[in-house]
Amino acid sequence: MYDYLIVGSGLFGSVFAHEANKKGYSCLVLEKRNHIGGNIYCENKESVLIHKYGAHIFHTSDKAVWDYVNQFVEFNHFVNSPVANYKGEMYNLPFNMNTFSKMWNIRTPVEAKEIIENQRKEITGTPKNLEEQAISLVGRDIYERLIKGYTEKQWGRSCAELPAFIIRRLPVRMTYDNNYFNDCYQGIPKNGYNELIEKLLDGIEVRLNTDFLAHKDEYMKQAKKIIFTGPIDSFFNYQFGPLEYRGLRFETERMETDNYQGVAVVNYTEREIPYTRSIEHKHFAFGTQPVTYVTKEYPADWKIGDEAYYPVNNDQNHELYKKYKALADKLPNVIFGGRLAEYVYYDMDKVVRSALRLVASELKYKF
DSSP states (O other): OEEEEEEOOSHHHHHHHHHHHHTTOOEEEEOSSSSSSGGGOEEEETTEEEETTSOOOEEESOHHHHHHHHTTSOBOOOOOOOEEEETTEEEESSSBHHHHHHHHOOOSHHHHHHHHHHHHTTOOSSOOSHHHHHHHHHOHHHIIIIIHHHHHHHHTSOGGGSOGGGOSOOOOBOSSOOOSOOOSEEEOBTTOHHHHHHHHTTTSEEESSOOGGGGHHHHHTTEEEEEEOSOHHHHTTTTTOOOOEEEEEEEEEEESSSOSSSSSEEEEOSTTSSOSEEEEGGGGGTOOOSSEEEEEEEEEEOOTTSOOOEEOOSHHHHHHHHHHHHHHTTOTTEEEOSHHHHTOOOOHHHHHHHHHHHHHHHHSOOO
16 A cells, blocks of 8 residues: 555646655555646657647746755746737737837836826726726726737636636836746746656656546555545536636647747737737747747637636635535545645646645655
8 A cells, every 4th residue: 555646747746746755655646648747748849848738937936946946957047028919019028118118109117107097097986897907907008908808818708707806916017127027036947847747756656647536446545645636626526516617729830940939928919819829939948949839829618528727716616616625624535735626726836835835744844
């Protein structure tokens, strides 16, 4: 019998398995896919590392987490500076003075603040939906060009139908600074994320193409404790109904050029273009290959069996999650962790931190 059976080889499961193995506990990792790494898995094509499940940029202000991942792999100095394409016009993201200068032909923060303040006055009272919330924060010009279409594609419905709380704040930077993140540390593993996962799982038994849920009763008997990182509702066979997610579909194309779009990520913010962004993977690693690979990312409706990406954060789903969480709390030998099991969208550093918290409580040592 194993001490721990870990369902899923993404960051959460791999970090916990590594630390448990290091402490001498026996571990078995089960992975439904044909590869380890979850959504940070990379494919290597002609020396271009393709982020198979969308762009993943590691960023954090948690020095302990940064030091933790850096003990396994060396990170490059990639800085995320995406641009937005709205009807052929290119705008820097996040919203900053480069954005405002292009949009309004202005030069100073005083001018930008005045325009935004005047446009915000359009909304009076408490915003009733996402559209009103966004306009009340950044004004109509930014909303119409850089938020509306992208958000409606992402969630599959009109901004006027989405709850206001989805956008509680929007970062407005009154400097000419295109660094998307404010975190102290940022980068991508020089040899890709696969190396990180491989080192975390080194010496640990891993079974690929293995569906834990298809033989749950059998696997539950094979370990003293289960670490489950899949969708929490799937563990309980959706007995209260499925939680809602948004899905994604990826189309990757090889192009006979050394540089297609000049930046790793371009957001397409008009509703008429069906994909939300295009990712040119070689720019994550400052590649000089003679060819390039570009992935278009299409939001999609989700159904049971599809890969779940973004939880649909509304009151109905929060209440449904509470029901599943109550069931989970009654299982002392099953620990639910990670974005799917906790029904929350985590950045990668938060996944690592969450796994290390579990290590501290379960294995009784801290970082």
